[in-house]
Amino acid sequence: MERLRQKAQTMGIELNDSQLAKFEQYYEMLIEKNKVMNLTAITEKQDVIDKHFADSLAFIKTGIALDGKKLLDLGTGAGFPGIPLKIAFPELEVVLLDSLNKRVRFLNEVIDALGLEKITAIHGRAEDFAKQKEYREGFDLVVSRAVANLAVLSEYCIPYVAKDGYFCPYKSGDVKEELQGAKKAVHILGGEIKDIISFEIPDTDMSRTILMIKKEKATPKKYPRKAGLPSKEPIH
Template identity: 60%
Template structure:
């Protein structure tokens, strides 16, 4: 089947990303696997090809608007779900060593097939809750970058994601819509967890009027050992 990749190519160009033929092919394969697996499990409500290109692939790569991804070596995608943003980042920036973390085994089965079929290396899946994996020595403060497109509020999300980031690294939260209120609410949590709000990058998703915000938090000191708290607590009782 012939697919029109214009939206992907042009959207990437806006972020300074040039895709080669192999990378374009990988994005198409990823889309086909997503649709195939989506018939038997709930991975995405978005299935139209151009919409997936825009709202999943181009959106995942928008981090390049705020961060020089060529300077990032290791990245963990917390609560990766169907692989966003982790797999698009791996395809577009093959040098990245990526960990995809999710609590549902069946989603990881899908991601492992994507990794195998696309021939990706330097990428692993990890089964576990964010609060538990962050206590393990092989993950705690081991990453240059932690990313999440999860819908949790920023105060809770910071507790899930920041323990993975080494000092000098970044936690970047992808937010749909404007995030000023959430950022204000999360200031205490960010500070307590060893971070500093560096900037908020507000933009409209390519060729749409959809507001997006990248909240970029720099890790300036170690996260205290007591964080993250036990499973479920960061959502029920965020640091406010």
């Protein structure tokens, strides 16, 4: 995990031995569970450090302070970026949301084994929880590494963001066209694209973009629409 310590340092994040031990344990649990269920196609330790752990921590490039914030990781899968961010920033309050119960069970095993506090993993669909009062517009930050078109992802994520909070999706490759196609949706949902942060992940063939979408006004009550509609008929 010395590799991770150095990568984190280049981003201005100091990880202590206890935090690195948690990353080590997380890696081991991920690889073990991956033998019986599909959590990740990336399994080489060096690749997991670069393409999952360091990539998750690259959120810091947004310049948004994380301590004391409330963050939702939507479509978290195996826990990225939510769990690495929680390990690195213990004061961050995290909710992990995923639609597959098997994955949520794994996430809860990780949370228990690592002794993480102020973090919960919940099973459900984005469009259902977004209608619940305790979740709707209840988060300072919403992140997602889920592979979905930005217009669709915005409809699922922006309703959770509190006014003046941020939705920060992790995207790969060139996002110009996708961004253009999502501008109207972002605006209708109450957001505004404030910044586009693009970078290479060192020692990989991956380029990454993190978008900073600020919540300027409340999302109209009709969004998100019922299951399936956002992807079938994206807002544009």
